[in-house]
Amino acid sequence: MRVALLDDYQGVALRHGDWTKVEGATVVPFRDHVHDEDELASRLADFDAVLRIRERTEFPRSLLARLPRLKLILATGIRNKDSIDLAAARELGITVCSTEALQRETVELTWGLILLLFRGLPREMASLRAGGWQLGVGRRLTGKTLGIVGFGTMGIPVSRVALAFEMKVIAWSPNLTAERTEPHGVQAVSREQLFSQADAITLHLPLSDRSRGLVNATDIGRMKRDAVLVNTSRAPLVDQDALIAALRDGRIGGLGVDVYESEPLAADHPFRLLQNVVATPHIGYVTQENYDLFYGQSVENLQAYIAGKPMRVIN
Numbered sequence: 138m139r140v141a142l143l144d145d146y147q148g149v150a151l152r153h154g155d156w157t158k159v160e161g162a163t164v165v166p167f168r169d170h171v172h173d174e175d176e177l178a179s180r181l182a183d184f185d186a187v188l189r190i191r192e193r194t195e196f197p198r199s200l201l202a203r204l205p206r207l208k209l210i211l212a213t214g215i216r217n218k219d220s221i222d223l224a225a226a227r228e229l230g231i232t233v234c235s236t237e238a239l240q241r242e243t244v245e246l247t248w249g250l251i252l253l254l255f256r257g258l259p260r261e262m263a264s265l266r267a268g269g270w271q272l273g274v275g276r277r278l279t280g281k282t283l284g285i286v287g288f289g290t291m292g293i294p295v296s297r298v299a300l301a302f303e304m305k306v307i308a309w310s311p312n313l314t315a316e317r318t319e320p321h322g323v324q325a326v327s328r329e330q331l332f333s334q335a336d337a338i339t340l341h342l343p344l345s346d347r348s349r350g351l352v353n354a355t356d357i358g359r360m361k362r363d364a365v366l367v368n369t370s371r372a373p374l375v376d377q378d379a380l381i382a383a384l385r386d387g388r389i390g391g392l393g394v395d396v397y398e399s400e401p402l403a404a405d406h407p408f409r410l411l412q413n414v415v416a417t418p419h420i421g422y423v424t425q426e427n428y429d430l431f432y433g434q435s436v437e438n439l440q441a442y443i444a445g446k447p448m449r450v451i452n
Contacts, residue, residue, distance in 0.1 A: 138443065140211075141184040142166040144193040146401075153425075154432030159439050170194070170401055178203040186211060186442075188435050191422065193400065198225035207231055209442050212451065213431040214238040214422070216343065223452040232442060233452040236434035243395075243421035244294045247369050250393030251278070251337050253415045254365045260412075276336075276363075278302040284335025286352070287342035287370070288313055288323065295339060296323050307331055310342065332359040337367065344371035354379035360389045367393040369421045381407050384414060395421045 138161060142150040145166040156164045165184075170193065171177040178200060181187060186209035189196075196210060201222060212221060212235040226233050253259060256275035264272050283299040285292045285308040292308060299306045306323045309331040318325040332338065338360070342348045352366075352375040360366070366389065368375060377398060383389045384407070391413040400419055402408065408416045434449065441448040 138162045138185045139183060140164045140186045140188065140439065141181055142188045144168075144170050144190055146170075149428065150188075150432060153428040154436045156436060158436055159443065161443070162439065172399075174200055174203075181207065185209065186439065188432075189213065190431060192216065192220040195220040196222060196226070198222040201225050201229055201231060209234070209439070211435040211438055212236070213435060217451060219344070221452075227452045231452075232447050232450060234435075234438040234442065234447060234449045235451050236431050236438070236449065238422065239424070239427045239430060240290055241294060242424045242427055243369050244291055244298070246395060246417065246421045247291075247295055247339055247341075247367055247393075248298050250367050250369070250395070250415055250417070251283075251339070251365070254367075254391045254393050255281075255337070259415055278304055280304070281336040282307060282334055284308070284326075284331040284338040285323070286310060286331065286338065286340045288318055288321075288325075289341065291341035291370070292339075293321060295341065296321055307335060311347070328356070329359060332356045333361070335364060336361065337365050339367040340370045340374055342370055342374060344373055349373045350376055352376065352380075357383050357389065362388065363390040365389070365391045365393060369393075369395045372396045372398045381411075384411050387413070389413075391415065395419055 140162055142164060145168050148168055150166045171180060181204055185206055187207065188211035191214045208231055210221060210226065210231060210233045212233055214236065215238050217235055221233060223233060255278060257273045260272055264270065279302055282305045285296055285306065287310045288308040296306045300322055307326045308318050308323050309326055309328050313325050315325040350373065354376055357379050384392055393415045394408060395417045396419055408414050438449055
């Protein structure tokens with residue numbers, strides 16, 4: 138069996154999973170990302186199985202239909218239905234197995250981005266490295282207001298950290314009620330109140346037809362001039378053109394971002410160039426512990442499939 142390990146950006150796929158346990162399998166890692174479907178179909182034509190990390194590579198029906206040899210997709214994480222055509226996979230006899238995922242990693246990165254923005258740390262660190270000294274005056278978190286859009290698996294633990302910093306925490310999402318937020322010491326507010334009152338706004342919603350473009354130009358226009366927006370969820374939640382325009386014009390304080398409409402991010406993208414943007418390369422879930430889980434359970438899934446007893450099947 139030939140197995141392709143896709144989008145192994147850091148070259149660590151063979152280290153985080155013990156692929157030697159799988160007898161008779163040839164495992165081939167690829168460190169680059171392929172956007173073009175024709176090129177991807179050509180690359181995968183001779184493989185029986187592919188492993189993908191989260192949603193880095195999508196598998197629509199059009200691609201799956203061009204891979205007659207493919208019999209197994211080793212997906213990772215809990216969100217796969219929007220980026221793998223599970224119905225097509227089932228019709229074509231392709232088994233899709235997934236893994237568990239650790240959720241708090243992204244919460245930690247969210248707070249890293251908030252702290253970097255509030256204290257102006259990237260600029261200060263760059264100055265020190267270049268031989269300089271203090272350049273700006275940062276802001277503290279205590280007493281400020283955090284606005285959370287989406288109060289669930291991610292939003293709730295994010296709020297706990299904010300309360301530890303003695304921040305006021307407000308939250309909004311389309312169906313959010315005070316009954317859900319008040320036990321956590323968080324105030325449910327209107328959409329207008331959240332975007333106009335918060336000093337920092339962080340997004341924690343899954344992407345769907347309903348949430349796509351949810352944060353629009355009007356919302357961004359309501360933000361305080363020194364307020365920051367943090368997005369570690371999904372890029373299409375926000376109107377990207379309106380966001381970039383606000384950042385360029387200095388109408389908001391800054392952006393902390395880990396997710397993009399097209400990844401890897403283009404070399405000339407404004408988020409790489411704007412001084413009021415702190416950008417990370419989609420590393421919210423990228424930790425040693427999560428990779429051990431992704432690759433380790435994928436090895437188990439591959440062994441089980443070869444033994445004729447597939448496990449963690451999602452289609």
